Amino acid sequence: MSQIVPICENSSFRRAYARGKSFVSPVLVTYVMKNRTRRIRVGITTSKKTGNAVKRNRSRRIIREAARQLVPQLSGGYDLIFVARAKTPYVKSTDIVRDMKKHLTEAGVLK
Template sequence: MHRKLRLRNRQDFNRIYRGGRSFANSQFVVYWSRKPEVEKFRLGVSVSKKLGNAVVRNRMRRVIKEIVRLQADKIVDHIDFILIARKPSVSMKSKELERSVLHVLRKANLLKPYPDRKPVP
């Protein structure tokens, strides 16, 4: 994931937590807010110490960033968002985590619509 697509500053995290919207499923919480100055999107990942030791937390962080990197073309532009991992996500496989991340992003309406897909009757 490119450096310019990451949220790093405490001020950015606080701005999103205070002024953003949130959606959740049992594995993840997403906080997001619009940021017109940003070209694509920026991602912040938060993994609590309650989930495990540093190895577990860093693995979760890496897996989440990779999932978002692979799905970057599906995510809407001009937003900042934070993905927070919850306890059930630790025991899941990568494919299940990917499905869960896409689910919470779809729930938050942060995925682009499918232009070529026809509605099913």
């Protein structure tokens, strides 16, 4: 199993936005980029377009939980950035898991 490390620095987010491959659905945008480590690095972004603080925090929580569920199936060495969209706080976590699984399969990150 790979180890998950949070992405905190702005430069890593910007690099993933510029050079990473993006996958879009109505509730989630995923950026995937290879990194030089064997670890999985995960970053989550929610903008004010998502809603007030309660909705942004709910979006982050359900995205974090979906990512946690998929960890055992992921191959290491990738940076994953998940961006919440306006519909994200209104959907169930199972919908997020489904979209996330689809994005990561397309990217070739899911085993």
